[in-house]
Every structure is written in C-alpha cells, then in structure tokens.
Amino acid sequence: MVVPHPRQSAAAIHQNREQRLCRLNLVRAPFALRLCFGHSHHWRRRLAHRPCAPRKGERSQSSHTRYADCANQVHALKLNRMTLRNTTARWGGITKTFHWLIVALIITQFVLIKLAQNLPAGGEKIELYARHKSVGITILMLAILRLLWRWLNPVPALPDTLKPYERGLARFSHAALYTLLFVMPLTGWMMSSARNFPVSWFHLLQLPDLVPPNRPLYDFLHETHETLAWVLVAVATLHALGALKHHFVYKDNVLRRMLPFTRTP
Numbered sequence: 001m002v003v004p005h006p007r008q009s010a011a012a013i014h015q016n017r018e019q020r021l022c023r024l025n026l027v028r029a030p031f032a033l034r035l036c037f038g039h040s041h042h043w044r045r046r047l048a049h050r051p052c053a054p055r056k057g058e059r060s061q062s063s064h065t066r067y068a069d070c071a072n073q074v075h076a077l078k079l080n081r082m083t084l085r086n087t088t089a090r091w092g093g094i095t096k097t098f099h100w101l102i103v104a105l106i107i108t109q110f111v112l113i114k115l116a117q118n119l120p121a122g123g124e125k126i127e128l129y130a131r132h133k134s135v136g137i138t139i140l141m142l143a144i145l146r147l148l149w150r151w152l153n154p155v156p157a158l159p160d161t162l163k164p165y166e167r168g169l170a171r172f173s174h175a176a177l178y179t180l181l182f183v184m185p186l187t188g189w190m191m192s193s194a195r196n197f198p199v200s201w202f203h204l205l206q207l208p209d210l211v212p213p214n215r216p217l218y219d220f221l222h223e224t225h226e227t228l229a230w231v232l233v234a235v236a237t238l239h240a241l242g243a244l245k246h247h248f249v250y251k252d253n254v255l256r257r258m259l260p261f262t263r264t265p
C-alpha cells in the first residue's frame with residue numbers, strides 16, 4: 001500500500017478506481033526522479049534511460065510536455081507499487097494472501113483432525129485437538145479481516161461472457177464459502193463450550209465460553225460441525241473446478257488474477 005508523503009497530492013481517480021499520487025513540486029524539481037522515487041535505486045535504474053530530462057546537447061522539449069511525460073511514468077510506477085490493493089480488474093496482494101492462507105489453514109484443519117482421530121486417547125490427541133481449535137479461530141479472525149478488506153476495496157468483475165447461471169453459481173458459491181468460513185469455527189467453538197472444554201488460541205489467549213455446558217446441544221453441534229465440514233469440501237471442490245474451467249476452457253484470466261506472483265492488467 002502506498003502511504004502518501006506530505007509533499008504528495010492525489011491526482012484524478014483512475015478508471016480502476018486507483019488513487020494515483022504525484023509530487024506537488026514535480027514540475028519545478030531538477031531532481032524530479034529522486035523526489036519521485038525517494039531512495040529506491042531500483043526505480044532510479046529503471047528510469048535512467050527514460051526521456052524525463054534532456055541529455056546534454058539535446059534541444060529541450062517544452063518543460064510542460066517533458067514533465068507531463070515524467071508524471072506519466074511516475075503514475076505507472078506508482079501503480080506497480082499499489083498491487084497490494086484490488087482494482088476493478090484484478091485482485092491485489094492482500095486479497096490473494098488471505099485467499100491462499102485460508103485455503104492452506106483449512107487443509108491443515110483436516111490433517112490435524114485426521115491425525116488426532118488416529119491417536120489413542122491421551123495428551124498428544126488433546127494437543128492436536130487444541131491446535132485444531134487454535135487454527136480454526138485463526139481462520140475466523142482471517143475471515144473477518146478478509147471481509148473488511150473486501151468491503152474497503154473494489155471487487156474485480158467477472159468476464160461479461162459468462163452466462164447468467166454461471167454468474168449466479170459463482171456468486172452463490174462465494175457467498176456459501178464466506179458463510180462456512182464463519183459457521184465452521186463458530187460451531188466448533190460452541191461445541192467445545194457445550195462440552196465444557198475450554199478454547200484457547202495457541203495457549204496464548206483464553207477465549208470465553210460461547211454457551212453453557214449442555215450435552216444434547218453438544219451432540220447437535222458436533223453433528224452440524226461434521227456435516228458442514230463435508231459441505232465445505234463439496235463447495236470448495238466445485239469452486240476450484242469452476243476456477244480451472246475458466247482457465248482451461250474459457251481461457252480467461254479469472255484464475256490467473258487470483259494466483260500469487262502473477263500480474264494481470
């Protein structure tokens with residue numbers, strides 16, 4: 001994310017709803033590049049051969065055109081640094097991190113439970129359950145942050161070529177996944193409270209009980225937690241297949257724009 005320097009001003013909002021920044025003193029500054037890019041040698045090297053400033057012996061362009069050119073380059077490079085935020089065309093780095101971190105933690109949840117279920121009753125089993133609970137609470141926290149971030153950012157549109165039912169399916173599966181990211185941890189937490197098992201976050205933070213001890217409620221929540229886990233597997237599988245269809249059948253950029261380390265326009 002780019003934090004504006006006190007000497008920067010906001011330029012017009014770009015069509016992607018990205019607020020671009022430029023230095024107020026750009027036009028006057030003889031060291032425009034240094035001012036524009038601070039102490040970043042990388043950017044300075046990239047700009048070294050650009051026609052921002054006339055070379056010795058060259059007829060100078062009008063200062064207006066010259067610095068307008070420079071301002072355009074500034075904007076282009078600022079955009080590169082703004083890839084942490086979403087635009088209406090692509091997901092930013094923060095959203096991608098949330099997405100893939102949560103996917104990894106959900107897989108961890110299934111692995112932890114499988115390992116715990118294979119162990120005889122004892123300390124090690126209890127520790128694995130405790131870790132499952134802590135990772136689950138982490139997923140809940142990340143889901144809250146992810147939705148907040150989504151609310152503060154533009155959301156890239158799906159391609160216009162999609163049929164209405166495909167669009168509906170995508171919206172429904174995304175909404176279902178977000179719901180499950182909340183309901184799964186909450187049913188797990190409530191289930192533990194109903195069984196009178198305390199929940200802590202990696203032994204660092206003791207969490208309050210959500211419900212008083214209640215055996216029938218525990219049985220119901222256990223059933224719900226288990227069923228929803230398989231609903232999550234089903235919806236996530238459909239969702240992943242949908243993403244692969246975009247990539248291999250429609251050959252659009254829907255999957256690529258969610259993958260880490262990719263740059264889509």
Ligand code: HEM
Pocket residue numbers: 106109110113129132133134135136137139180181184185186187188189190191192199222225226229232
């Ligand atoms: C997205 C987050 C979560 C996922 C995907 C998940 C998934 C699962 C799965 C697949 C099981 C095995 C169900 C079975 O076969 O019996 C399970 C069991 C369990 N989960 Fe979660 N869980 C999540 C969050 C939580 C949280 C936050 C807690 C508690 C704070 C929790 C507590 C438990 C407990 C105690 C069991 C064992 C129930 C038993 O066998 O006695 N889970 N979870």
Ligand code: HEM
Pocket residue numbers: 099102103106150155156157158174175177178236239240241243244254255256257258
């Ligand atoms: C447990 C697994 C997963 C969960 C919970 C999950 C969740 C989500 C959610 C909630 C969104 C909607 C983002 C938004 O509109 O704010 C999303 C988008 C996306 N997911 Fe996943 N996802 C999972 C696995 C996967 C996998 C395995 C793939 C790839 C094969 C994938 C590819 C995508 C793509 C490409 C998008 C962007 C769709 C678009 O641009 O409209 N996801 N995911």
